[in-house]
Each structure stands twice: as structure tokens, then as C-alpha cells.
Amino acid sequence: MPDQHSTLRAQRRSETQRVIQAHAVRLFTERGYDATTVTDVAEAAGVSPMTVYRHFPTKEDLVLVDQHGRLVAERIAASSAAQPLVRRIGGALVGSAATLTGGHGDDPTANKRFLLARLRLMISTPALRAKHLDNHYALQKAIVDALEGDATDPDTVFHAQVAASACLAAMHTALVRWAEDDGRTELSGLIAKALAAAFGDDIV
Structure with a gap:
């Protein structure tokens, strides 16, 4: 009980x-x-x-609190450690975006409009842009922790940090484009496209 x-x-x-x-x-x-x-x-x-x-x-x-970090970390933890770091991270980012915009059985359109409104506020409000950087670092840490667990080897951690930062930069570019496009393009597909532009077509 x-x-x-x-x-x-x-x-x-x-x-x-x-x-x-x-x-x-x-x-x-x-x-x-x-x-x-x-x-x-x-x-x-x-x-x-x-x-x-x-x-x-x-x-x-x-505005900034969300479930993104948890969703991404769960997907990374469930992925195969044999895959390249960027593929594991990219797949988790695309998959979590599909979940967040899918509605979890609720109204997908309402979910998408809510996410768009949050994103526009983050982009247009100076106080939120500054705070958003903290969220970026928190998401990077969640990704690195999910990738490496309790790994303490400096090179291993460094490689995970670099891969996470590069993937998050591609995702950020996709998010800005998604807001500019008023959500007309599927977000998960746009993130996949950004990752492919940065790392190659077979990355996700």
C-alpha cells in the first residue's frame, strides 16, 4: 500500500x-x-x-522545467553500448522528441503547440536564454552519466562530453528552425536531419 x-x-x-x-x-x-x-x-x-x-x-x-533529460537518459541507457557514442545520443534525442510531441495518448496537437510556445519564450526572453544555458549543461550531464555510468577515466568522460555537446548543438539548431517554421515540420525528423548534416546520413 x-x-x-x-x-x-x-x-x-x-x-x-x-x-x-x-x-x-x-x-x-x-x-x-x-x-x-x-x-x-x-x-x-x-x-x-x-x-x-x-x-x-x-x-x-x-518555462524551462521539462522531462527531456529523463527521457533522453532512459533511451541512452537502453541502447547498445556497442554503438558509436554519437549514434546512441542521436537516437535518444530523436526518440525523445517523438515522444514529447506525440502526446502520450493526449492531444498531440496541443502538446506540440505547448512545446512551441515554450521554445519561443526561451528564444525571445533574455532571462530565459541565460537560464536555458544551465539546462543545456544539465542535459549534457544527464547524457554523459547515462553513457558512462560510474566511469572515471578522464579520456572516456571527455569523449562522452564532446559527443553530447556536438549532438546538442545540432539539436538546438533544429529546435530554432522548428520554431521559425511554426512546427509545420515533424520535430523528430528535423533533429534527425540536423544530426545527419553534422555527422552523416547513417547517424540515426
Whole structure:
């Protein structure tokens, strides 16, 4: 029973986060990031400002927090260690993008619009662009940890860091193009195209 209670708590927490973030992104898009306060977001979501801060410690987190790192790490951990590093990372990035835009059984179009709105806010808001760099490093670390586990050999870690950075740079270029194209191109395919342009057609 304790496990069941823990699962229910986690589900409720995840749903509360989803609702708060959805209202935040909507308000930031409609009113502007700087013109919208955390109190505004709390009122729209029907919760207290303290509840917002419990789930999102900073205002920037309302836009930037996502499940991407976890999804990518899981896919890398499940991939064959015999594959080249760039192929393992690239496959995980493409696969996680397909999952994030696929809707998990919900409305794929709504998911895509939400991701597009978040991405546009990241690109257009100076405070978010600066914070986004922290997220980039966190995603790189998640990738390296998933690739190498507890590896401590400096050369092994360095090679994983370089491969992760190169793949993330290609993905970032694809994300910007996706936003400019208003999501008309499939995101996973666009990331695959960017990776192929950087590393060759057989990379994913």
C-alpha cells in the first residue's frame, strides 16, 4: 500500500506541475514574460503562490522545467553500448522528441503547440536564454552519466562530453528552425536531419 500511496502522490504532483506550467506559458505568451507575475500564474492555476514555488523554485523554471533529460537518459541507457557514442545520443534525442510531441495518448496537437510556445519564450526572453544555458549543461550531464555510468577515466568522460555537446548543438539548431517554421515540420525528423548534416546520413 505505501508504494501505491507514493505513486498516487507522484501522479498528483505531476498533474499539479502540468496545470501550473500550462497556465504560466499561456500567460507569458499572452501578456509577456516580464509583465506576468508568479501571483498571476497562481491565480490562473487556482493555487497559492507558495504552491507554485514548491513546484517551480524560480519564475524561469515555469518555462524551462521539462522531462527531456529523463527521457533522453532512459533511451541512452537502453541502447547498445556497442554503438558509436554519437549514434546512441542521436537516437535518444530523436526518440525523445517523438515522444514529447506525440502526446502520450493526449492531444498531440496541443502538446506540440505547448512545446512551441515554450521554445519561443526561451528564444525571445533574455532571462530565459541565460537560464536555458544551465539546462543545456544539465542535459549534457544527464547524457554523459547515462553513457558512462560510474566511469572515471578522464579520456572516456571527455569523449562522452564532446559527443553530447556536438549532438546538442545540432539539436538546438533544429529546435530554432522548428520554431521559425511554426512546427509545420515533424520535430523528430528535423533533429534527425540536423544530426545527419553534422555527422552523416547513417547517424540515426
